Amino acid sequence: MYDLLIQNGKIVDGSGEAVFVGDVAIKDGKIAAVGRFSPTEAEKIIDAEGLIVAPGFIDHHSHSDYSLLGPHRFDNKVEQGITTEIVGQCGGTLAPIRPQDLERAAGMFGLADDQVKFFSEKLGTFSQYVDYLETIDLGDNWAFNAGHGSIREFVLGYENRAPTAHELEEMKDHVRNAMEAGAVGLSTGLIYPPASYADTDELVALLKVVAEYGGNYTTHMRSEGDSIVEAVREALEIGERAGVPVNIAHFKLCGKNNWNKLGEILELIENAQNRGLKVRADMYPYLAGSAGLIDAIPNCFAAEGPERLVENLKNEDFRKRVWRELQTGSGFENLIEYCGFDGVKIFGAAITEELKGKSIAEIAEERSTQPFDTICDIIVENAGDVRAGYFMREEAQVARLFALPYVMGCTDGSIKSEFLPAGHPRDTGSFPQLIRKFVREKKIVSIEEAIHKLTYLPADMTGLKGKGLIEEGYDADIAIFDLETLTDHADYLYPEAKNEGMKYVIVNGSIAVQDDQFTGVFSGKVLRKR
Structure with missing residues (x-):
């Protein structure tokens, strides 16, 4: 008797080979068999007709x-x-x-x-x-x-x-x-x-x-x-x-x-x-990528650690040195040059939460400050704890x-x-x-x-054995979704907005997601390569 039987799904097995319709039988956290089976052979059935059945x-x-x-x-x-x-x-x-x-x-x-x-x-x-x-x-x-x-x-x-x-x-x-x-x-x-x-x-x-x-x-x-x-x-x-x-x-x-x-x-x-x-x-x-706003400062100024860098950014002469390096230096990732001040947006800030979603250019205009000074001010105001998006x-x-x-x-x-x-x-x-x-x-x-x-x-x-394929003997990590409706709703202002179309997610044989919602089942494992 199988623990779980996924029936009638469009199986995309991870190998790159063509999709096929079939069943996946699961027992003791493993894929026990792939083929066609009677519902009477399993304790629980998932009808996946019309849905993609893929490795997790x-x-x-x-x-x-x-x-x-x-x-x-x-x-x-x-x-x-x-x-x-x-x-x-x-x-x-x-x-x-x-x-x-x-x-x-x-x-x-x-x-x-x-x-x-x-x-x-x-x-x-x-x-x-x-x-x-x-x-x-x-x-x-x-x-x-x-x-x-x-x-x-x-x-x-x-x-x-x-x-x-x-x-x-x-x-x-x-x-x-x-x-x-x-x-x-x-x-x-x-x-x-x-x-x-x-x-x-x-x-x-x-x-x-x-x-x-x-x-x-x-x-x-x-x-x-x-x-x-x-x-x-x-x-x-x-x-x-x-x-x-x-x-x-x-x-x-x-x-x-x-x-x-x-x-x-x-x-x-x-x-x-x-x-x-x-x-x-x-x-x-x-x-957009994401990193700390402090990462826009060339790394040659960070050799004393992040706390000291934040302290140094309070000093006007230090800021001038940094700005000169950004304009003329090389050998570092010039995120400001890549994005422009309008392409650097605040994704999160420990203290000045009201800045979330605004660009440095917008904030500078609101504050009537120079854009680079605005970056330094925000870093100092939040003791360095600011997350930024870099649109590049x-x-x-x-x-x-x-x-x-x-x-x-x-x-x-x-x-x-x-x-x-x-x-x-x-x-x-x-x-x-x-x-x-x-x-x-x-x-x-x-x-x-x-x-x-x-x-x-x-x-x-x-080199993870037992992962990445729907195949007999592999771990029962499986995603079941509707290809026609699978949609992401998260954006830069609402990054936690839920997806839809993910019908089931199975982790080591246990149902972790049903109808787009985490079930609260913790069946994950630490995978040691050796």
Whole structure:
């Protein structure tokens, strides 16, 4: 007797092969069989006639891990059809973390003293962190990267220099600890201090440890704008020298002046693939990215840490130095140049909540201040805790990227928490929008191609066994949706607006979503690669 039988569905199995009508039988959290079966053979029946039955979606680039520090919930992810998240992205992870850095985070996440003490005992090493994860109720499955930035900060702080030989060995030990704990690879965020102070050789040395465990390299590259060609070259060089597959995180070209570089970048990637390097990329469908407003300040001014930077921005002479660097400097991501002041919008602010949804240009006009001073003022007013949207992509380019056979889907977002609410619509609507926009409306890819990109490709890239296909013996992670009505409603002003058309989401054999609503079932698991 099967636990659950999904009948009469249009099965898109994740392999890229043509859709077919059939049944999926589930028992003990696994796909027991695919074919045709009698309703009498199962305890529970889902009639999926007319609906797509696909493997659960894999969010290849998730930041949900930081939400664990406060009260949190999973509905915005699983209601998209996501059954697995790959966390530890852009070089940032919860572990290892120094006590002083945890104390700094306490203010942002509202942690009491006893909570700081509790987390300091759980997050000292990566293995302790993963052990802690296994005690938490998860709404979906989690696999994880080691974070280069977190490791570098733990060993060197914010110092802008190369590690000593001893420090490099200590960093390698942290990477090895993470890989032994089951990490799928190492991530970097090379526009963010202190990771931006690392050179190529440092990254190669750490990734050679990752290679010993069959892991991969996923990178928020050193540039997605003016220096993107050089950044892609560096990422590919690192992969080839270290002997690891490479994933380009949230693949995009920022700024109109850089949109014409796509052909050169694709040629670099294809040449590397022809040399035998496994290269993938992930992306979300929105035209705006999201980062801290403080990330618009060139990273050369952040070497003393974010608190000191906020303090320095109170000084008029310091602001003038920053402005001169933004006008004449190079070697950093000039988000203001890419977007313009009208293309930088406030998505969330700890104190000045009334600014949400407004552009820097609008706020400057309201305040009768210069736009750059307005940025500095908002950062200072909120002690650095400001989330911004950076509008710097082109619609046609986004579609072209998703059509590439090696590009996967992601949210680049987080589960909701009391202190990290959905600040960008990608947190809530990325996967429904990828399907709605590029399959149903624009017909850029077929439904079979789209599901392959959202399921099998990320499972293959991360080496997660039993994920990404509807096949006998695989985990029963399944999304059931109406292709004709699947719709995302989240936007930049209402990023938590619900999707519709996701009829069921099954995580490890349990129904986690029914009729677009999270059921409150926590059947997710921690996925250790080793």
